[in-house]
Amino acid sequence: MVASLLGETSSLLRGVPDISDVRVVRGLLEVHGVKVTEGAEPGDLILDPTNVVTAHMADIDAHAGSSRIPILFCGPLLHQLGEAFIPDLGGCRIGDRPIDFHLDALRRFGAVVDKLPSGIRITAPNGLHGADIELPYPSVGATEQVLLTATRAKGITELRNAAIEPEIMDLIAILQKMGAIISVEPNRVILIEGVDKLEGYTHRGIFDRNEAASWASAALATGGDVFVGGAKQEHMMTFLNVFRKVGGKFDIYEDGIRFYHPGCDLKPVVIETDVHPGFMTDWQQPLVIALTQAHGTSIVHETVYENRFGFTDALIEMGADITVHKDGLIEGSAACRAATSSRPPSSWAPPRCTAPTSWCRISAAGSHT
Numbered sequence: 001m002v003a004s005l006l007g008e009t010s011s012l013l014r015g016v017p018d019i020s021d022v023r024v025v026r027g028l029l030e031v032h033g034v035k036v037t038e039g040a041e042p043g044d045l046i047l048d049p050t051n052v053v054t055a056h057m058a059d060i061d062a063h064a065g066s067s068r069i070p071i072l073f074c075g076p077l078l079h080q081l082g083e084a085f086i087p088d089l090g091g092c093r094i095g096d097r098p099i100d101f102h103l104d105a106l107r108r109f110g111a112v113v114d115k116l117p118s119g120i121r122i123t124a125p126n127g128l129h130g131a132d133i134e135l136p137y138p139s140v141g142a143t144e145q146v147l148l149t150a151t152r153a154k155g156i157t158e159l160r161n162a163a164i165e166p167e168i169m170d171l172i173a174i175l176q177k178m179g180a181i182i183s184v185e186p187n188r189v190i191l192i193e194g195v196d197k198l199e200g201y202t203h204r205g206i207f208d209r210n211e212a213a214s215w216a217s218a219a220l221a222t223g224g225d226v227f228v229g230g231a232k233q234e235h236m237m238t239f240l241n242v243f244r245k246v247g248g249k250f251d252i253y254e255d256g257i258r259f260y261h262p263g264c265d266l267k268p269v270v271i272e273t274d275v276h277p278g279f280m281t282d283w284q285q286p287l288v289i290a291l292t293q294a295h296g297t298s299i300v301h302e303t304v305y306e307n308r309f310g311f312t313d314a315l316i317e318m319g320a321d322i323t324v325h326k327d328g329l330i331e332g333s334a335a336c337r338a339a340t341s342s343r344p345p346s347s348w349a350p351p352r353c354t355a356p357t358s359w360c361r362i363s364a365a366g367s368h369t
């Protein structure tokens with residue numbers, strides 16, 4: 001949706017879900033003069049950016065605290081209007097969610113960033129130029145920021161340590177349809193050759209991997225059998241491996257994946273969240289719910305967001321046996337001994353990411369539906 005701001009003509013985005021993030025982004029596009037209308041099929045959105053204008057501060061402010069996606073408006077608005085005002089961001093409360101990588105990257109493109117009490121004001125008095133950027137961590141949002149900014153910046157941008165999630169590849173596909181020149185090189189390097197103008201696109205976004213993993217985990221947690229239409233094996237392989245280790249069954253079809261409970265005991269696992277192609281941090285929570293029903297102790301190491309175990313309070317209230325450790329597991333505890341029954345991942349120690357990490361031990365005993 002945000003990429004449509006970069007085009008000179010209308011875009012058609014298909015299969016758009018009716019969720020709050022979409023409503024926030026739509027509202028923010030509309031206050032900037034983008035005409036957004038429903039298309040012929042359910043889920044079609046037509047985005048017409050031909051009359052983009054500077055929005056009134058009060059209208060932008062009305063979107064404060066509701067989503068994290070407004071941060072992605074920076075580059076496109078700088079290209080269209082020479083300035084951008086980004087309201088205070090919202091998003092899930094899953095730990096510290098800094099935007100320093102975004103702002104550092106924008107400065108490298110030549111933007112001037114002013115932090116104000118009510119948000120961030122960004123200007124580009126001399127336009128935006130290609131930049132040499134290395135992310136401290138392969139952040140999904142910061143990679144999207146760089147892609148959206150670099151496509152119309154003057155010159156070449158080299159982004160190192162980029163995120164390479166399927167959602168990033170999908171954004172690159174959209175930008176290529178619009179006229180961008182972007183190449184994905186080995187070792188997380190992305191090269192973007194800036195172009196003067198971009199057209200609108202027609203595109204159907206990829207399926208939601210988080211939703212698919214949530215339905216799959218729900219099938220395990222409830223002894224159920226769920227067919228997730230549109231789910232694709234190639235974007236779920238890491239999840240499918242873990243699902244199988246827990247004992248879950250799945251059948252892959254051309255038009256989706258069937259996930260179902262095996263009918264016997266589920267097994268505990270040791271997992272660690274990571275950037276793609278690792279086990280997604282977004283898959284961790286639904287899977288932990290299923291693990292409360294496994295026979296034995298599982299260990300989950302969250303390396304992406306240190307506070308992403310907040311939901312376990314509710315599970316504990318429901319009777320689940322879960323302990324969250326902020327600073328690591330204590331050696332010699334029952335939890336550690338139990339964990340040795342599953343083979344730890346090769347990256348078991350030391351944690352590789354820059355963010356603080358936390359651990360969660362889940363045992364089967366006493367959990368209720």
Ligand SMILES: CC(=O)N[C@H]1[C@@H](OP(=O)(O)OP(=O)(O)OC[C@H]2O[C@@H](n3ccc(=O)[nH]c3=O)[C@H](O)[C@@H]2O)O[C@H](CO)[C@@H](O)[C@@H]1O
Binds near residue numbers: 097304
């Ligand atoms: C709307 C959306 O698509 N959200 C997803 C996106 O979030 P989001 O893009 O916010 O997540 P990132 O990939 O950027 O964050 C990864 C890590 O980098 C850190 N970081 C990030 C940016 C920054 O400027 N500074 C910094 O330190 C974060 O605190 C975190 O520890 O990717 C996450 C990781 O797959 C997913 O959990 C979110 O569902």
Ligand SMILES: C=C(OP(=O)(O)O)C(=O)O
Binds near residue numbers: 067068069090094282
């Ligand atoms: C972290 C998430 O989203 P957001 O980045 O919008 O908070 C999420 O949906 O799990």
